[in-house]
Amino acid sequence: MAKPFEKINDINKMKELWKIAVKVHHQWTVISNNKEHIELIFVDANGTDVHVILPTTLKATFDSVLFVNNTYTVTNFLPQINDLMFKTSEHPFVIRFIAGTRVSDINKHEIPGKRLNFKPFSEIISGNWRNDLLVDVIGLVEEIGYKHMSAGSKKQQVNLILKDLV
Template sequence: MARSFEKIAKINERKELWKIIMKVHHKWNVLSNNKEHLELIFVNVDGTNIHVVVPIALKAAFDSVLVINNTYIVTNFLPQTNDIMFKTSEHPFIIRFTVGTSVSDINKHEISRKNLNFKPFSDIILENGITISY
């Protein structure tokens, strides 16, 4: 029997065998120590988004496959705590691709475009304990 689809909002560290339908909302390359990896934002049908990291060793395999605004079924990835300093998602976890991660069924599912939701500067300042004097 095929595994059912799960929502991005339910992703946690308790398991690695996930199966989600998502759209690539945003995609960029990150250069660190002269090595480049891929990062993305996935969004699902209910508008929930999550930050995604594709490590250096897997970048070549997924870079041309994952296209902005295309939808996919993504299975078998590693959820990790979202401890990134500059968060692109409010989700408590990020997705890290592994050698077992697969991407399939391009554009067989309909997910509408998500609007960007920027955090107000006042919230950023308050969270970081920054004081501004004039």
């Protein structure tokens, strides 16, 4: 008998063998110390999301498999405490792919896209938000402020003035 799917909400450190049906909501590449790894946001059929980390050693294996808006069955991954400085998900854990992680059933699941939870500017200004959690905002770029280079880096900082459209 096939192992049933579990929900992202149920992911914890109490076990190692998981089987989830997910949709890739977002994907990006992180470069650190001249090494690249992939990070993603998975969402399940209940709309629950979780941050996912694919280490450098597995990047080549999954880079040509995982795409935004595709659905997958993902098994055998490592849940770890979400201690990231800036969290993309409220889930207390992140999923880390390991050598035994398997991805299959491409686009065989019916999973809607992640619901965006827009935060009004008034709540942000009043401090009514978690400062370690990234939030969704929608607004109009009213003005582009000054640009400057970060000291000792090639990174550029650009300040934007946003206008709330609510």
